[in-house]
Amino acid sequence: MPPGxxxxxxxxxxxxxxxxxxxxxxxxxxxxFIAFAAGLVGYFVVLRNQVFTTDVLGHAAFTxxxxxxxxxLNLLTGIFGSCIAVALAIGTLGGRGRGRDVxxxxxxxxxxxxxxxxxxxYTTSLSAASGSVGVSVLFGSILSLQSFxxxxxxxxxxxxxxxxxxxxxxxxxxxxxxxxxxxRGVPARALTALFMILVxxxxxxxxxxxxxxxxxxxxxxxxxxxxxxxxxxxxGMLLSALIALAVVWAGLVLAFYISYxxxxxxxxxAFVAYLSSQLVRRAHKMRLxxxxxx
Amino acid sequence: xxxxxxxxxVVADLQLLLxxxxxxxxxxxxxxxxIVAGAAGYFVVLRGQSFAAHMLSQVGFPGAAAGVLVHLSPVLGxxxxxxxxxxxxxxxxxxxxxxxxxxSAAVGSILAFSLGLGLLFFRxxxxxxQGIYGFLFGSILGISDRxVQLTLAVSVVSLLAxxxxxxxxxxxxxxxxxxxxRGVAxxxxxxxxxxxxxxxxxxxxxxxGTLLIFALLVTPAxxxxxxxxRPGRGLVxxxxxxxxxxxxxxxxxxxSDFPVGFFITTLAFGTYVAIRALKLIAVLWSGRxxxxxxxxxxxx
Numbered sequence: 026m027p028p029g030x031x032x033x034x035x036x037x038x039x040x041x042x043x044x045x046x047x048x049x050x051x052x053x054x055x056x057x058f059i060a061f062a063a064g065l066v067g068y069f070v071v072l073r074n075q076v077f078t079t080d081v082l083g084h085a086a087f088t089x090x091x092x093x094x095x096x097x098l099n100l101l102t103g104i105f106g107s108c109i110a111v112a113l114a115i116g117t118l119g120g121r122g123r124g125r126d127v128x129x130x131x132x133x134x135x136x137x138x139x140x141x142x143x144x145x146x147y148t149t150s151l152s153a154a155s156g157s158v159g160v161s162v163l164f165g166s167i168l169s170l171q172s173f174x175x176x177x178x179x180x181x182x183x184x185x186x187x188x189x190x191x192x193x194x195x196x197x198x199x200x201x202x203x204x205x206x207x208x209r210g211v212p213a214r215a216l217t218a219l220f221m222i223l224v225x226x227x228x229x230x231x232x233x234x235x236x237x238x239x240x241x242x243x244x245x246x247x248x249x250x251x252x253x254x255x256x257x258x259x260x261g262m263l264l265s266a267l268i269a270l271a272v273v274w275a276g277l278v279l280a281f282y283i284s285y286x287x288x289x290x291x292x293x294x295a296f297v298a299y300l301s302s303q304l305v306r307r308a309h310k311m312r313l314x315x316x317x318x319x
Numbered sequence: 320x321x322x323x324x325x326x327x328x329v330v331a332d333l334q335l336l337l338x339x340x341x342x343x344x345x346x347x348x349x350x351x352x353x354i355v356a357g358a359a360g361y362f363v364v365l366r367g368q369s370f371a372a373h374m375l376s377q378v379g380f381p382g383a384a385a386g387v388l389v390h391l392s393p394v395l396g397x398x399x400x401x402x403x404x405x406x407x408x409x410x411x412x413x414x415x416x417x418x419x420x421x422x423s424a425a426v427g428s429i430l431a432f433s434l435g436l437g438l439l440f441f442r443x444x445x446x447x448x449q450g451i452y453g454f455l456f457g458s459i460l461g462i463s464d465r466x467v468q469l470t471l472a473v474s475v476v477s478l479l480a481x482x483x484x485x486x487x488x489x490x491x492x493x494x495x496x497x498x499x500x501r502g503v504a505x506x507x508x509x510x511x512x513x514x515x516x517x518x519x520x521x522x523x524x525x526x527x528g529t530l531l532i533f534a535l536l537v538t539p540a541x542x543x544x545x546x547x548x549r550p551g552r553g554l555v556x557x558x559x560x561x562x563x564x565x566x567x568x569x570x571x572x573x574x575s576d577f578p579v580g581f582f583i584t585t586l587a588f589g590t591y592v593a594i595r596a597l598k599l600i601a602v603l604w605s606g607r608x609x610x611x612x613x614x615x616x617x618x619x
Contacts, residue, residue: 074423076423076424076426076427077423080427127364127537127538127541128541130369130373130533130537130538131533131534131538131541131587131588131591133533134531134532134533134538134584134587134588135585135587137456137530137531137580137584138531138534138580138581138583138584138585138588139581139584139585141452141456141531141578141580141581142578142581144452145577145578145581146577149576157448159448159452160448160451160452163451164434164435164438235431238431238434238530239431239434239435240431241427241428241430241431242428242431242432242435245424245427245428245431246424246427246428246431248424249424249425249428252424285439285442285443286435286438286439286442288435288438289435289436289438289439289442292431292432292434292435292436293432293436295428295431295432296428296429296431296432299428
């Protein structure tokens, strides 16, 4: 936190102080686009019960990004490349990556193990400054995004949002009732592949914001909150995206005033929102039950 | 350890391996961990609870960081957080099911929160990147004398508990309905086992870290169940594999300067793949369907 900027009750002035800083502007813009897309795509991830696919992609992003760095590639290239490759592999192999069963668990412990090897090779082959690159891939580095990362994040965020909205209707249909959807001529295979690519791009973006280990906080928790609050799909999608956005921005504001990691605030706010939404849902259920008996 | 060279003289190698106190500690703790993890892991796979093991270990991450933060042992923090999580799962009253939508969303939210909390604790402690990597991926350094004593105590308690509940637990795992009808306290057993599992996870994190726990806790047992359906043999085989991975992994990490987590996961993965492949070949070779018991127990 820069000196002289403490929280005041003048919110406009606070916002001004926050946005005066280059890295905060970057974080707000990139984080906003990433969060909106993550909330939207995440809605379908939770609806289609593919939560652990995002976990698998996050693991792949860790190993892929460090492998890419070792091979002399850019960090972004490694993250995007590994996410999309693994997503397509999951899609074509037909595995849903759903259950944390023994075989997938063993494979992905190994993938992470290889990632650790890459990390140790990378940090010993280069200067000491590279020592924390693993931590930023694992836990995110939203406050140190470069300007080209902001541009990539914005473009990727807009494109994924537009594509998701465009395929939302058939995707909803297919997610809720796959057999009927196929019978009615929805191109299930193409749609699944396209959705997997959307998930991969979103995970790759979210890894930069909150990190490979915390992507659940952006792609699973906000949709879960939205589905607790509304059963209507379009409203739920919008809510999910807006909640993710609010969580990230609120996390950034907190991280600005209290110098603890932004990723911690983002996941904590998301978790508190989730607990609150569980209470709201339970209260709503109780009201329904009571109404039915009176 | 760049100055340590592996030679063909096994005795000299062993002397090199054991010349430093940290390595003695790592090997003692590793041996205890491998025995407990191999034994507890057998029941984990038998009961299909690998997901619970995964969750317990991630909830343990902030525990380890908190243990360091308050200047107590990280193992103590791990034990407190893991046992609390185990009791939480037990209190929820049913097994975690990654396939159910609401549940996987809830679990995902808890995992992200607990890892974020761990990150906060590390920052509060001003811990180095190496410290975080150690708890995520395991380390051969930094296992203190007190950690070894705690590990010993936890191992003895866990193994005693497993010895007491082992027989009814196998019964309850293989056929819960019949076990319940025969008067076995299935629910109490399930909770008791979750607590033992929490102990096992807490000490295993020292060697392979939060994220790679499968390699010692699940894969050896899964491999053992591929080879034999008999509980006694399976348990011994699971412990033996776990010990082999740990000793080989620690030694390779010591002599090569690469992380221990990489070696242990690679050994575990390689062994598992080899056993599955050999079984497949054996099945194709004999040209008939395998004995049903092998597959129903070892379904991975």
